[in-house]
């Protein structure tokens with residue numbers, strides 16, 4: 001019996017103990033058939049009515065212990081599979097859909113339900129899926145048990161809209177994959193969407209729907225949800241539940257907190273992501289619900305603050321669910337480097353597969369999984385069980401850490417064979433190529449620092465790993481941090497943050513810091529454009545890389561003198577499917593007009609997706625001084641001031657805010673905002689923090705009356 005099954009039994013016993021200690025039902029493991037929903041429901045009802053407050057009461061040590069297997073895993077498989085795979089991304093002539101097809105294609109429930117009767121994935125092979133994950137080096141697997149369309153890929157007692165009742169397939173996909181994962185020693189986890197476009201009690205309805213919300217009772221929907229979650233926990237004992245779709249106003253922080261504590265009361269070892277709370281915080285702050293952060297389709301530039309668990313989820317192509325025309329798959333090399341980059345920042349990588357309606361993985365996905373698996377077979381120890389890099393920045397690649405071992409992920413193999421180890425203060429004991437154990441020469445540089453003399457040929461074209469072992473945990477002198485506003489109006493304050501135990505010496509004339517340069521002791525007041533450089537100093541020797549930061553004193557942008565303006569923005573609407581802002585000079589608008597403030601015009605909203613809008617007007621700056629503009633959008637956007645890009649927030653993404661600063665003279669300044677919506681949620685807002693600190697929407701005017 002593989003370890004994993006026994007740990008499942010242990011989990012099952014723990015589950016019983018966790019709840020039977022609440023003296024609700026004395027349920028002996030052997031006699032209690034978890035599959036009887038009624039008994040499970042009784043245990044869950046107690047947990048719902050009497051949840052423990054894990055958010056407030058769990059200690060950091062308990063939290064870290066519970067997260068240990070997940071943090072060690074580093075790499076998992078995401079699977080988006082449902083009846084939305086039947087139309088394969090196509091509907092009424094459009095081909096850019098996937099798991100959002102019901103909403104973006106405005107498909108009424110009665111029509112969409114018909115996909116269930118066509119869902120018959122006879123080639124579904126759970127063992128092959130679990131093996132594909134394991135062989136790729138993935139230690140856990142998260143599959144959609146219910147996505148936003150409300151269709152359940154498991155046999156639920158609380159709806160007929162599930163794979164057992166509504167499809168000819170009649171296999172409990174979740175249950176079969178759960179068992180297959182146990183056999184392959186892959187930890188089985190499920191995704192569950194709070195948003196549900198099918199359930200009659202879920203609100204808000206889609207704006208385009210005719211289906212009335214009359215009689216809908218959201219509390220009744222939440223009760224449905226908690227019962228289904230009890231089914232999933234009691235029957236399949238998932239190691240983790242990955243929530244999504246909690247962004248609509250009906251779902252609240254309070255509901256997220258209650259749900260989190262309920263789930264943990266039902267299974268204290270369960271891990272839950274941060275998307276069941278509104279804030280999506282990843283901090284263990286005793287207030288917010290959720291155990292790890294979930295950046296999507298991107299890798300945070302410097303990871304997440306120390307102590308926060310986080311996981312980047314990403315598609316292999318451009319869609320989560322199956323789209324038969326989407327051949328834009330990332331390369332194996334790109335994904336291996338992303339995996340190393342994420343691990344070097346202390347995060348996990350959840351890489352998605354969107355299976356076909358036949359039950360097969362796309363061939364491209366299998367090729368990618370095999371390619372990553374080949375790399376992981378040789379280099380897996382440099383990912384699994386590692387922690388973040390001790391180097392803040394490496395020009396040639398990344399680094400991961402395992403106590404007294406550093407794994408150097410060399411993306412760019414040095415032509416001269418010399419690999420710099422910037423700021424390394426500890427003396428390496430041994431250096432070897434992980435691929436073949438070949439020794440690598442370590443050349444010490446004086447009291448501190450070292451380089452490696454590498455063989456001519458890199459063992460791996462994408463990421464060659466060098467294993468460096470030390471007598472003690474290695475210490476690196478990184479560059480001190482420099483904090484301050486890069487662009488300012490009249491003066492600003494700059495802080496330099498030395499590394500613990502080291503001095504930060506600095507210059508303000510752009511020259512290299514040397515042992516006789518000033519030691520940073522207090523914030524620097526600057527009132528002119530200049531360059532600051534700083535470097536760590538240890539016992540009179542400069543160590544580690546130099547950090548450079550440029551500070552620009554902004555000259556106020558001149559206001560333009562205009563007559564006959566009126567409040568608002570002129571706008572033009574364009575139609576098309578884009579993944580980033582198009583070149584509007586090559587397009588013809590489908591409608592135009594004036595809006596009182598920056599908002600999506602009705603003529604665009606009617607298109608619901610695959611459209612862009614360009615707004616033109618004048619910011620009416622009430623005072624002279626420094627303005628910080630904040631542009632929020634879902635999907636991409638851009639703000640131009642006096643014809644130059646001030647903020648770029650482009651690309652397909654969930655709601656995201658980017659900022660930019662400018663010094664404005666009191667008066668009118670030409671502004672243009674460009675926005676595109678590919679589909680799904682929508683957001684567009686432009687706010688400004690004024691020189692007096694007041695934040696809000698600025699008035700705009702246009703030559704539009």
Ligand code: FHN
Pocket residue numbers: 080099100244245296313320654680
């Ligand atoms: O709307 C979903 C989307 O379909 C997909 O499930 C991703 C995966 O993280 N989550 C939401 C978009 O942020």
